[in-house]
Amino acid sequence: MPVDKVVQVSQTKPVYGEILVYGQYTFGIAGERFFREIKDNGRIMGTRCEQCSLTYVPPRIYCERCFNGLKEWVAVPSTGTVHTYTIAHFGLDGAKLPKPAIIAMVQLDGVYGGLVHQLGEVRPAEVKIGMPVEVVFKDKAERVGSINDIAYFKPC
Amino acid sequence: MLTPNYLIALALDAVYNNPLSYNPYFIAGMEMNRYLCESGTTKEQCALVAVKNRLNALLNPQAAYSERITVDEVLDSEMMFYPLSRLDMSCPADGGIVMVLASEEKAKALGDTPIWIRGIGWCSDAPSLETSEGVENASRQSCSG
Numbered sequence: 001m002p003v004d005k006v007v008q009v010s011q012t013k014p015v016y017g018e019i020l021v022y023g024q025y026t027f028g029i030a031g032e033r034f035f036r037e038i039k040d041n042g043r044i045m046g047t048r049c050e051q052c053s054l055t056y057v058p059p060r061i062y063c064e065r066c067f068n069g070l071k072e073w074v075a076v077p078s079t080g081t082v083h084t085y086t087i088a089h090f091g092l093d094g095a096k097l098p099k100p101a102i103i104a105m106v107q108l109d110g111v112y113g114g115l116v117h118q119l120g121e122v123r124p125a126e127v128k129i130g131m132p133v134e135v136v137f138k139d140k141a142e143r144v145g146s147i148n149d150i151a152y153f154k155p156c
Numbered sequence: 157m158l159t160p161n162y163l164i165a166l167a168l169d170a171v172y173n174n175p176l177s178y179n180p181y182f183i184a185g186m187e188m189n190r191y192l193c194e195s196g197t198t199k200e201q202c203a204l205v206a207v208k209n210r211l212n213a214l215l216n217p218q219a220a221y222s223e224r225i226t227v228d229e230v231l232d233s234e235m236m237f238y239p240l241s242r243l244d245m246s247c248p249a250d251g252g253i254v255m256v257l258a259s260e261e262k263a264k265a266l267g268d269t270p271i272w273i274r275g276i277g278w279c280s281d282a283p284s285l286e287t288s289e290g291v292e293n294a295s296r297q298s299c300s301g
Contacts, residue, residue, distance in 0.1 A: 025170040058172055058284055084193070086185025087238035092177050094159050100238075103182045105190075105286070113286040116173055124238070129193045147175050 027145075030059040033073065038150070039143040044135065046111055048072040054112045078135040079156060080108035087124045102127055106135075106153050120152030132156050160248065169284060181245070183285065185237030192239060199239055203230035206243050221247050 006012055027035055030047060034057075037045045046055040047070040049063035056063075061070055085104035091097050102124055107114040119127060120136065134156040143149040161179050168174040191197065204227060213222030225243060233243040256266075263270035282288045 027171050031171050056287075058286055064282070064287075084186045084190035086182050086189055086240070087235075088179055088182050088185065089235055089237065090179050090181070092159075092161055092165060092179050093157065094161055094179070101178070103176075103178055103186065105186055113284070116176065116285060118176075129189065147172055 028061075030061045034059050035145045035147075035149070038137065039140075039145040042137050042140065042143075044076050044078060044108065044115075045073050046076045046108075046113075048074045055110060057108055057111045057113045057115065076111050077109040080106045080111070080114060080133060080153075082119070082127065082129055082131045082133055083107040083114060084129055085119065085127055087127075100124060104133070104153065106133055115147075115150070117147070117150055118152040119154065121154040126155075173285060179237070181237050181240070184245070185240045188240055188244075189238070199231060199241075200227055202244060203227040206230050209246075220249055 026032075034045060037043055044057060045059065046057040047059040047061065048055050049066065049068060049070055050072070051068060052063055052065045054063065054065065055074055055076060056070070057076055059070075059073070062068065063070055083105040085102055088101045088103055089097060091101075102119040102122065103116065104119050104127070105114055105116055115135075119133065132155065133153040136151045136154050137143065138149055138151045161181075164180045165174055165178075168180060188202070192199070192202075207225055207227055207230060210221060210223045210225055213219035214224070216222065230241060230243040233241045236242050236245060258266060258270075
């Protein structure tokens, strides 16, 4: 249907209908490998830049320092330290959580970067910045290829 | 029910962060906690900022959240995203700012009280929360909670 160009505001008219807003996000080249390794093999992999001596998690396909393409994948330790954390008393819907969630930035050992996730098997008052933790994956049958294939990190 | 937090959460990384379904203010809580740890700044000192900001707002008749509060009121306010309490947090506000930039000569001609720009800085952050400045620093300095 041809649409005439509206040149005067008074000529505008409403058109009723629905626009379906539909969005999907792919994991990207590095993200796909990363989540497949978690789902299928229960391990965390990063990409390695030998020139800069950096292992990236989340993995990248280019080094942010030297811009080299990164093809080398390495398994990284399932352990790390709590770089920082918060105790969330409110959920995404704005409602008070029945049980506060401990959310941490975990810096994985020997890795540039880390992962954001919950801490489990620990009480909020026991959590400290610098505390050593290790990843706990969901059972393989429950893993779907998602950051939620990690159940939580626990003290170690 | 669609709440503003869902929309804010859409600004998080769609693969690594958003699927965790956390209230996006968790980032502010984590950043404050790391900041307190690294700098030795206290919760009381942070509360003074909230007190000062709301007090200054009383000078502006257009300000939305002006009030006279005390440090104790900030410290005693409900814990939201530890160590962030309710009164530490700024309230949502919609608004716009217009700045008229002019040369020194023009600025003096236009008014008696021009505001002088003393410096401008730019920086860019890492593409992911996990490699933002704070985490990078962690590899060089340790902090004994």
